[in-house]
Amino acid sequence: MLSQTMGRFLAVLAVLLASSNALAGQVLVAVASNFAKPMEEIAVEFKKATGHNAELSFGASGKFAAQIENGAPFQVFLSADEKKPEKLTASGFAVAGTRFTYALGTLVLWSAKPGYIDAEGKVLSAGGFKHLAIPDPKLAPYGVAALDVLKSMGLTERVQSLLVLGENISQAQQFISTGNAELGFIALSQVIKNGKIGEGSGWLIPTDKYAPIRQDAVLLKAGIDNPAAQALLDFLKSGKVLAIIEKYGYGLPKDKL
Amino acid sequence: MLSEADIAALLLTLKVAGVATVLLLLFGTPIAWWLVRTPSRWKGVVNTLVALPLVLPPTVLGFYLLVLMGPNGPVGHLTTELGLGTLPFTFGGVIVASVLYSLPFVVQPLQTAFAAIGERPLEVAATLRAGPLDAFFSVVIPLTRHGFMTATVLGFAHTVGEFGVVLMVGGNIPDKTRVVSVQIYNHVEAMEYGQAHWLAACLLVFSFVVLLLLYGLNPMQGKR
Numbered sequence: 001m002l003s004q005t006m007g008r009f010l011a012v013l014a015v016l017l018a019s020s021n022a023l024a025g026q027v028l029v030a031v032a033s034n035f036a037k038p039m040e041e042i043a044v045e046f047k048k049a050t051g052h053n054a055e056l057s058f059g060a061s062g063k064f065a066a067q068i069e070n071g072a073p074f075q076v077f078l079s080a081d082e083k084k085p086e087k088l089t090a091s092g093f094a095v096a097g098t099r100f101t102y103a104l105g106t107l108v109l110w111s112a113k114p115g116y117i118d119a120e121g122k123v124l125s126a127g128g129f130k131h132l133a134i135p136d137p138k139l140a141p142y143g144v145a146a147l148d149v150l151k152s153m154g155l156t157e158r159v160q161s162l163l164v165l166g167e168n169i170s171q172a173q174q175f176i177s178t179g180n181a182e183l184g185f186i187a188l189s190q191v192i193k194n195g196k197i198g199e200g201s202g203w204l205i206p207t208d209k210y211a212p213i214r215q216d217a218v219l220l221k222a223g224i225d226n227p228a229a230q231a232l233l234d235f236l237k238s239g240k241v242l243a244i245i246e247k248y249g250y251g252l253p254k255d256k257l
Numbered sequence: 258m259l260s261e262a263d264i265a266a267l268l269l270t271l272k273v274a275g276v277a278t279v280l281l282l283l284f285g286t287p288i289a290w291w292l293v294r295t296p297s298r299w300k301g302v303v304n305t306l307v308a309l310p311l312v313l314p315p316t317v318l319g320f321y322l323l324v325l326m327g328p329n330g331p332v333g334h335l336t337t338e339l340g341l342g343t344l345p346f347t348f349g350g351v352i353v354a355s356v357l358y359s360l361p362f363v364v365q366p367l368q369t370a371f372a373a374i375g376e377r378p379l380e381v382a383a384t385l386r387a388g389p390l391d392a393f394f395s396v397v398i399p400l401t402r403h404g405f406m407t408a409t410v411l412g413f414a415h416t417v418g419e420f421g422v423v424l425m426v427g428g429n430i431p432d433k434t435r436v437v438s439v440q441i442y443n444h445v446e447a448m449e450y451g452q453a454h455w456l457a458a459c460l461l462v463f464s465f466v467v468l469l470l471l472y473g474l475n476p477m478q479g480k481r
């Protein structure tokens with residue numbers, strides 16, 4: 001008698017689980033740390049719109065790439081650059097033809113001191129600072145962009161010995177916000193508040209001074225049969241998401257790859 | 258297979274670990290001795306402070322050092338007053354960070370060794386009219402040399418392997434603060450696995466040989 005009830009209960013439970021699975025899927029997403037805040041908001045909207053859960057892991061893109069090549073179960077990868085998704089596609093860990101730019105990085109010259117940086121970044125050529133922080137150009141596309149800007153201003157040689165390299169954009173920001181570096185190049189998304197640079201002072205660098213910082217997303221092999229993974233990639237291109245991306249200080253990808 | 262930058266990082270690491278180990282022994286020995294002999298009620302507090310770097314994640318410790326030693330921090334004010342400038346992004350800054358981070362690895366083995374010899378040898382030395390300093394150098398140190406050996410090996414090895422603190426305080430500057438662990442991390446992050454493997458292999462072989470020499474030349478069984 002008891003076992004019969006138990007059996008029925010289990011059967012009902014199984015049906016319930018199966019149906020909830022069909023309705024609400026789950027997708028494991030590896031997200032570059034610089035995109036953590038907007039992505040959390042996007043995940044909430046994604047749940048509202050589709051019922052799917054996006055399980056987010058934040059970290060450095062290079063570390064994710066190494067983990068993915070060694071069997072990490074991520075299904076979608078939002079990289080901080082375009083190189084890593086490209087490499088993963090070439091080596092067969094990502095699905096060819098699914099890579100696209102979801103956001104463009106915006107570079108800013110920032111100082112924790114209010115009024116230190118003028119609207120045209122003249123402080124760079126004026127000098128008078130001991131340390132200029134940039135994200136390591138070898139690791140972070142923002143660092144490459146920073147070098148582009150210095151080059152276009154003809155300052156590469158002059159500031160070479162003043163450069164301190166952050167392992168990523170957040171470390172570069174910590175160097176500046178603690179005052180150890182007077183100023184530095186970081187992402188607008190790190191210091192934006194209500195559509196403007198929140199604290200200190202900064203110069204929003206004209207986009208013609210550096211090559212676009214493309215942040216690419218790609219579907220990974222582990223997500224190929226997961227409808228929720230595909231749904232998330234589609235959702236990332238929707239109007240609602242683009243508004244969130246812009247709010248957090250990123251540029252919108254105008255041309256598709 | 259090692260690039261010039263890799264070799265520079267290796268040499269810098271040896272320099273950092275060497276200097277830090279000497280300083281660790283210089284500071285760690287009196288601290289450990291005091292901790293063993295003192296009846297002070299501050300003993301517990303000092304013991305705790307020394308052990309704290311074991312608990313704090315390296316990047317957290319690094320971040321606070323960055324704040325303390327920066328131009329707005331108290332240590333930063335002091336070093337600026339002394340005409341030294343601020344310490345982050347310099348060789349000196351990396352040394353300060355390494356010494357703090359590896360302190361428990363040097364103090365604790367010394368403490369154990371000092372405690373193990375007990376009162377008796379010191380009493381005997383005193384009856385032979387040895388002053389405290391004389392007794393320390395001619396009685397305590399020979400009796401606790403295995404403790405010093407362990408402290409030296411652990412201090413050196415821990416500094417070589419250290420990563421998070423140096424990454425934070427150092428600013429990744431070639432020849433000044435870019436040590437091997439940071440260089441390997443950079444190779445991995447840039448997906449240059451080949452170079453990362455080579456450098457890691459060098460580090461591994463080097464560490465193995467150093468440890469083997471130290472342990473091999475100083476069999477500790479049954480000795481003090």
